[in-house]
Amino acid sequence: MATEARDRIAARDRVEARRRQAEAPSTVRDDSDDEMIVSFPEFIFKEFIAAVAMTVFLVLVSIFLQAPLLGQANPGVTPNPSKAPWYFLGLQELLSRFPPLMAGVAFPTFVIVLMILVPFLDRNPSRRPSERKVAIILFGLYMVIVVALVIIGTFFRGHEFIWNWGWVLGSPQTCGGAAC
Amino acid sequence: MKVIRGAVDEMWSVMEQMVGSVFRHGLPLTDKIAARTALTNFVLHIHPVRVRRSWIRMSYTLCLGGLSFFLFIVLTVTGLYLMFYYVPSINHAYQDMRDLQFVVTFGGLIRNMHRWAAHAMVITVWLHMARVFLTGSYKKPREFNWGVGTVLLLITLLLSFTGYLLPWDQLSIWAVTVGTNMAKYAPIAGPYTRYLMLGGHAVGDATLLRFYVMHVVGLPLIGFLLMVVHFWRVRKDGFSGGL
Missing domain, CATH: 1.20.810.10 (Cytochrome Bc1 Complex; Chain C)
Known part of the structure; x- marks a missing residue:
């Protein structure tokens, strides 16, 4: 067992050495001297604590905050405004401003393809934030735009998806004057 | 009396065998036992046995x-x-x-x-x-x-x-x-x-x-x-x- 374990550890170290080489050591902090620990129980205990905290949070939220359930679906009565789920409201917001082909199809497809290609487009080998300002600024900009569009779509689009300064979320959806 | 004692001992060793068949290495009191536990446990095998502390910093x-x-x-x-x-x-x-x-x-x-x-x-x-x-x-x-x-x-x-x-x-x-x-x-x-x-x-x-x-x-x-x-x-x- 002892020899087997030693062999295993030696093999692991060789794999790690190869990985470090592949990663261009000059651009990554050298962590080969960092303390090595056995992942069980410390690492697993941390994950366990995170999971417990999330469970407690979810149960508390679920006790005090009811999931929405409006009236039964009625294809004959369209609420105004009709909104997509919040994570698609950025797209809906774009749709209200740009031609549908562009906002509904070309733009999302472009973003998805771009995201998958990011590791191949970003030729900068460094991982240090100070050496990749352009990437971080571009990504920050992307995040800000997405969050802003979602917030606008959620809170500032009222009747007919027209701009509304009131927090729209709290007001009931209406169907031709009557509440749904 | 001896018979009862023997039966209790036997039951105890069966219990130990049962628990031992699920948890094969006892409490992880040393690194060696902990490593062996992680290596041989289905749920834990998703994790590497050894990690650097800097990798898992929260x-x-x-x-x-x-x-x-x-x-x-x-x-x-x-x-x-x-x-x-x-x-x-x-x-x-x-x-x-x-x-x-x-x-x-x-x-x-x-x-x-x-x-x-x-x-x-x-x-x-x-x-x-x-x-x-x-x-x-x-x-x-x-x-x-x-x-x-x-x-x-x-x-x-x-x-x-x-x-x-x-x-x-x-x-x-x-x-x-x-x-x-x-x-x-x-x-x-x-x-x-x-x-x-x-x-x-x-x-x-x-x-x-x-x-x-x-x-x-x-x-x-x-x-x-x-x-x-x-x-x-x-x-x-x-x-x-x-x-």
């Missing part, structure tokens, strides 16, 4: 990937409970939701948990992506795993979107109408794609069944397989490590 990972996976588990368990009471037909769906909320034991709580966990998962997956980007962890040799992660993000959104229709209330039917209307703008394929998604020209019984099947079987299955690949690659490509 201020670096923020535990976002792990939390996303945990939320997926929460959603599977709560979803299973909801499935006992829910029939995906326009004649039953809404009434089943009312029953879940007002009649079924813990139905309201479980439904709320499912709903909020779904929103939370969209957020944690999104933040996980942001963390990986900002630490440059997608760079060689992890390009492929970044791609897998992107697809997992899309699957998370689609899971949430398909689930949105299931309560069959005014919110869900019109949100899905708006959402699927976006698909029809694609050149040539658009109207066909929309027809495929809805199983007709408007959101109806066929749509509900399609969304339900994708929500409870199709997408979770694809997502689970991709998660297996994702975690496997994290192990094989190595943790990105602190900056």
Whole structure:
């Protein structure tokens, strides 16, 4: 067992050495001297604590905050405004401003393809934030735009998806004057 | 007296054998036992046996990937409970939701948990992506795993979107109408794609069944397989490590 374990550890170290080489050591902090620990129980205990905290949070939220359930679906009565789920409201917001082909199809497809290609487009080998300002600024900009569009779509689009300064979320959806 | 003592000893050793057959190495009091436990335990084998402390610093990972996976588990368990009471037909769906909320034991709580966990998962997956980007962890040799992660993000959104229709209330039917209307703008394929998604020209019984099947079987299955690949690659490509 002892020899087997030693062999295993030696093999692991060789794999790690190869990985470090592949990663261009000059651009990554050298962590080969960092303390090595056995992942069980410390690492697993941390994950366990995170999971417990999330469970407690979810149960508390679920006790005090009811999931929405409006009236039964009625294809004959369209609420105004009709909104997509919040994570698609950025797209809906774009749709209200740009031609549908562009906002509904070309733009999302472009973003998805771009995201998958990011590791191949970003030729900068460094991982240090100070050496990749352009990437971080571009990504920050992307995040800000997405969050802003979602917030606008959620809170500032009222009747007919027209701009509304009131927090729209709290007001009931209406169907031709009557509440749904 | 001796006979009773012998029987008690025998029972005790059988008990020990039973416990030992499940937990093979006792309490992890030394590193050696801990390492052996991690190596031979099915649940723990997802983790490397040894890690550098700098790789798992919570201020670096923020535990976002792990939390996303945990939320997926929460959603599977709560979803299973909801499935006992829910029939995906326009004649039953809404009434089943009312029953879940007002009649079924813990139905309201479980439904709320499912709903909020779904929103939370969209957020944690999104933040996980942001963390990986900002630490440059997608760079060689992890390009492929970044791609897998992107697809997992899309699957998370689609899971949430398909689930949105299931309560069959005014919110869900019109949100899905708006959402699927976006698909029809694609050149040539658009109207066909929309027809495929809805199983007709408007959101109806066929749509509900399609969304339900994708929500409870199709997408979770694809997502689970991709998660297996994702975690496997994290192990094989190595943790990105602190900056």
